[in-house]
Amino acid sequence: xxxxxxxEKGGSGKSCLAQNIAVYLQRxxxxxxxLDADPQGTTTDWAKEREENDELMNLSCVQASGNIRQTxxxxxxxxxxxxxxxxxxxxxxxxxxxxxxxxxxxxFRPKRRDLKTLVNVSxxxxxxxxxxxxxxxxxxxxxxxxxxxQVQRILDAKxxxxxxxxxxxxxxxxxxNVYDDADENGSSVLEVGVDPKAKExxxxxVAEFLGV
Ligand SMILES: Nc1ncnc2c1ncn2[C@@H]1O[C@H](COP(=O)(O)OP(=O)(O)O)[C@@H](O)[C@H]1O
Ligand SMILES: [Mg+2]
Numbered sequence: 001x002x003x004x005x006x007x008e009k010g011g012s013g014k015s016c017l018a019q020n021i022a023v024y025l026q027r028x029x030x031x032x033x034x035l036d037a038d039p040q041g042t043t044t045d046w047a048k049e050r051e052e053n054d055e056l057m058n059l060s061c062v063q064a065s066g067n068i069r070q071t072x073x074x075x076x077x078x079x080x081x082x083x084x085x086x087x088x089x090x091x092x093x094x095x096x097x098x099x100x101x102x103x104x105x106x107x108f109r110p111k112r113r114d115l116k117t118l119v120n121v122s123x124x125x126x127x128x129x130x131x132x133x134x135x136x137x138x139x140x141x142x143x144x145x146x147x148x149x150q151v152q153r154i155l156d157a158k159x160x161x162x163x164x165x166x167x168x169x170x171x172x173x174x175x176x177n178v179y180d181d182a183d184e185n186g187s188s189v190l191e192v193g194v195d196p197k198a199k200e201x202x203x204x205x206v207a208e209f210l211g212v
């Protein structure tokens with residue numbers, strides 16, 4: 001399984017999701033590798049901090065850039081799951097990963113500037129599907145407001161994804177401090193046990209999209 005977490009907008013929560021999903025799968029006894037294809041190296045830094053933290057299980061992380069198609073094909077033979085953090089722009093790494101990924105997760109905040117990127121992202125998905133027709137592509141509406149009065153924003157964001165042919169997951173993630181706090185010391189919301197709701201969000205997402 002090659003799960004690509006990507007998109008064209010910084011700050012939507014791609015690195016955060018890639019990291020939390022990787023930890024979740026590792027805790028489910030999957031052999032997981034994180035591949036950081038973002039030159040900013042957010043996930044690489046996180047994995048380094050994790051390595052220095054004796055309380056947490058190590059998670060292997062490698063960096064790659066440019067055309068990563070062959071790299072991914074090779075790595076996928078050695079790991080049950082490869083989680084790719086593709087960074088926040090249209091890049092060679094993103095496009096090449098889309099030709100071999102089995103799953104692609106596209107986080108969008110329920111905000112206009114995130115949803116505007118659907119125009120380009122949906123075009124990229126269409127191109128990739130021509131060579132990789134079996135890739136499962138889903139959007140996740142991320143960092144959602146928790147106020148009940150804001151529910152319509154989430155529904156509208158899901159509609160926007162659908163209107164560009166990208167199916168949104170029922171699962172969402174909400175704006176919760178624990179996502180940001182857990183990031184320190186290379187941890188995850190599954191290990192910082194202060195907010196069970198965040199943990200449940202990751203569980204629901206993975207169960208719905210990956211069936212794990
Ligand atoms: N669901 C969330 N709730 C609150 N903060 C979040 C959430 N997801 C991500 N963040 C925070 O938002 C910032 C951007 O997230 P990040 O994963 O680095 O985005 P990206 O990789 O898409 O640029 C980080 O500080 C991260 O901790
Ligand atoms: Mg990132």
